[in-house]
Amino acid sequence: MRKFHPSWLVLLAILAVLPLVASTFYISLLNNIGMFALATLGVVLLTGVAGMTSFGQAAFVGLSAYTTAALVAPSTLNLGAMAASPWLALALGLALTLLFAFVLGLITLKLSGHYLPLGTIAWGMSLYSLFGTIESLGGHSGVPDLPPLRIAGLTFGDGPRMYYLIWVCVLLAIVLIRNLLESRVGRAIRALRGGQEMATSMGVNVFRTKMIVFLVAAGLAGVSGWLYAYTQRFVSPAPFGVQAGIDYLFMGLLGGMGSLWGAVIGSAVVVLLREWLQDLLPQLLGRTGNFESIVFGLLIVLVMQRWPGGIWMALSRRFKLRQGGHVRLPAPGAGVPALPRSARPKPNERILDVRKVTRRFGGLVANREMSLRVDAGEILAVIGPNGAGKSTLFNLVSGVDVPNEGDVIFRGHRINGRSPRELAAEGLSRTFQHVKLLPDMTVLENAAIGAHLRGHKGVFASALHLDGEDEARLLAEARRQLERVGLGHELDRTAGSLALGQQRILEIARALCADPCLLLLDEPAAGLRHKEKQALAELLRKLRAEGVAVLLVEHDMDFVMGLVDRVVVMEFGQRIAEGRPEEVQRDPAVLRAYLGGVEE
Numbered sequence: 360m361r362k363f364h365p366s367w368l369v370l371l372a373i374l375a376v377l378p379l380v381a382s383t384f385y386i387s388l389l390n391n392i393g394m395f396a397l398a399t400l401g402v403v404l405l406t407g408v409a410g411m412t413s414f415g416q417a418a419f420v421g422l423s424a425y426t427t428a429a430l431v432a433p434s435t436l437n438l439g440a441m442a443a444s445p446w447l448a449l450a451l452g453l454a455l456t457l458l459f460a461f462v463l464g465l466i467t468l469k470l471s472g473h474y475l476p477l478g479t480i481a482w483g484m485s486l487y488s489l490f491g492t493i494e495s496l497g498g499h500s501g502v503p504d505l506p507p508l509r510i511a512g513l514t515f516g517d518g519p520r521m522y523y524l525i526w527v528c529v530l531l532a533i534v535l536i537r538n539l540l541e542s543r544v545g546r547a548i549r550a551l552r553g554g555q556e557m558a559t560s561m562g563v564n565v566f567r568t569k570m571i572v573f574l575v576a577a578g579l580a581g582v583s584g585w586l587y588a589y590t591q592r593f594v595s596p597a598p599f600g601v602q603a604g605i606d607y608l609f610m611g612l613l614g615g616m617g618s619l620w621g622a623v624i625g626s627a628v629v630v631l632l633r634e635w636l637q638d639l640l641p642q643l644l645g646r647t648g649n650f651e652s653i654v655f656g657l658l659i660v661l662v663m664q665r666w667p668g669g670i671w672m673a674l675s676r677r678f679k680l681r682q683g684g685h686v687r688l689p690a691p692g693a694g695v696p697a698l699p700r701s702a703r704p705k706p707n708e709r710i711l712d713v714r715k716v717t718r719r720f721g722g723l724v725a726n727r728e729m730s731l732r733v734d735a736g737e738i739l740a741v742i743g744p745n746g747a748g749k750s751t752l753f754n755l756v757s758g759v760d761v762p763n764e765g766d767v768i769f770r771g772h773r774i775n776g777r778s779p780r781e782l783a784a785e786g787l788s789r790t791f792q793h794v795k796l797l798p799d800m801t802v803l804e805n806a807a808i809g810a811h812l813r814g815h816k817g818v819f820a821s822a823l824h825l826d827g828e829d830e831a832r833l834l835a836e837a838r839r840q841l842e843r844v845g846l847g848h849e850l851d852r853t854a855g856s857l858a859l860g861q862q863r864i865l866e867i868a869r870a871l872c873a874d875p876c877l878l879l880l881d882e883p884a885a886g887l888r889h890k891e892k893q894a895l896a897e898l899l900r901k902l903r904a905e906g907v908a909v910l911l912v913e914h915d916m917d918f919v920m921g922l923v924d925r926v927v928v929m930e931f932g933q934r935i936a937e938g939r940p941e942e943v944q945r946d947p948a949v950l951r952a953y954l955g956g957v958e959e
């Protein structure tokens with residue numbers, strides 16, 4: 360059972376008491392804060408957690424609000440008593456919002472860089488225009504006279520009852536999303552920020568995961584829109600334009616994109632400040648105008664400059680609150696059944712066989728008829744001067760790139776053109792030349808991303824916290840691998856606080872969580888101190904003894920020569936030597952390549 364921090368009780372008590380002491384005016388402000396917070400939670404999830412900037416959240420709120428209005432307002436479709444059911448309005452509002460989000464997601468989520476935010480602006484503008492042009496929905500004048508919300512004989516006006524309903528929705532959303540983010544699916548969502556290459560190499564279906572985030576964010580906007588329609592009892596296009604989409608982003612930025620509570624704080628700051636400034640500024644300046652927008656602009660610049668993590672981050676640092684939620688740390692030896700393992704290769708089984716691969720970039724031949732093989736329980740290093748073609752070869756083997764000619768055979772199967780995700784499922788796992796960890800996530804969570812394909816629970820089970828056993832097994836596996844590589848005492852630390860050497864070892868633990876039979880290491884010793892290199896070499900020897908095949912691309916000769924079984928030397932895209940370290944060190948072609956000449 361998940362433990363709740365005592366501050367939850369305090370918060371619940373405050374939220375319960377507020378409408379009893381606040382005036383009607385402040386209750387309606389609190390209602391607005393709650394509705395904004397719901398939609399902003401979606402923005403935090405999309406932009407803060409998954410790294411996809413969206414200006415289109417307001418349009419989804421509007422879609423749901425308009426669906427509700429169309430069903431329940433007497434001036435619109437007038438579908439009779441059945442259509443006036445708030446549950447039907449909620450279900451249809453959500454369904455339509457999710458359908459739109461799905462279609463828009465299909466079109467825009469494959470866009471990268473600034474094309475995605477531009478895409479969200481485009482659909483935000485289109486939906487806004489659509490709301491204003493449908494005459495049966497009142498055009499730009501909107502839909503008036505929605506009936507109040509009635510559930511189980513109770514009427515929810517814009518007073519305390521509505522307040523409780525809105526804030527129950529907000530708290531429920533926070534709990535469900537928090538559960539989701541601390542699960543296997545949540546780690547995949549958070550991995551999106553570490554770059555698609557890392558996520559996909561760990562077996563994450565990047566497009567599907569983006570779509571999940573997108574739909575969850577749209578669903579939150581949908582609930583917010585439904586509540587909005589019943590609270591305001593009037594729906595017009597104005598609150599759902601691109602400007603409103605920017606406001607949601609501001610709320611997230613002000614509150615803090617790194618935390619779900621940032622959405623609540625940002626919404627509260629914007630709603631309250633706007634209200635006060637709208638009264639105060641005209642009095643101070645002696646004239647009316649949209650002055651609060653100028654103040655907001657300055658405020659955003661100031662907050663971003665002073666507290667780039669937003670107000671929530673600044674507060675939690677000030678009061679030393681824990682960041683990043685509570686990881687479900689598995690107890691050591693807690694009797695959690697181990698995850699099933701794939702069939703182990705036999706000793707000396709041929710794991711990787713690269714046969715005469717050629718890769719051309721225009722007129723440049725980066726790899727020319729390159730061949731090499733790696734067996735189980737063997738460490739092979741590929742070395743060569745800068746530009747020799749090592750990274751190209753690494754990309755061809757890891758599924759990042761496809762050879763023009765030749766074959767890459769992995770455990771007897773040709774894998775040319777297979778995606779890194781498919782290769783991860785087959786037992787090929789990798790680390791990166793420039794470490795790709797999620798610095799704010801714990802060591803344990805980072806490692807557990809590697810076990811993504813070995814878990815099965817999806818979004819609903821995770822959000823409802825019905826993934827207990829699956830999650831316990833994944834985290835126990837992550838713990839086992841961290842102990843295997845010597846990081847068992849750092850489970851709860853954030854990955855960003857580790858030294859580079861430990862980060863590289865953490866990447867190896869993450870790769871091991873996938874239960875690989877081939878480890879691909881891209882310059883694993885780069886930037887390490889002497890002692891860290893020794894620790895890394897020790898670990899790789901241990902893995903070799905356990906039957907793992909290791910292929911590493913490396914520049915550091917001392918590291919390579921003292922560790923590996925065989926070396927392949929490349930120059931100008933070709934293999935110029937292959938053999939045991941002591942053999943290649945004496946090879947005249949190798950000496951020529953490295954020293955520019957050899958004395959006969």
Ligand SMILES: Nc1ncnc2c1ncn2[C@@H]1O[C@H](COP(=O)(O)OP(=O)(O)OP(=O)(O)O)[C@@H](O)[C@H]1O
Nearest residue numbers: 720723724725743744745746747748749750751752
């Ligand atoms: N995507 C690409 N497009 C065009 N040329 C490329 C591409 N990738 C690599 N090359 C070229 O292929 C050659 C081999 O590059 P590669 O990065 O594989 O060498 P390397 O041995 O890994 O070098 P380093 O040790 O400096 O990383 C270089 O001349 C490089 O400029």
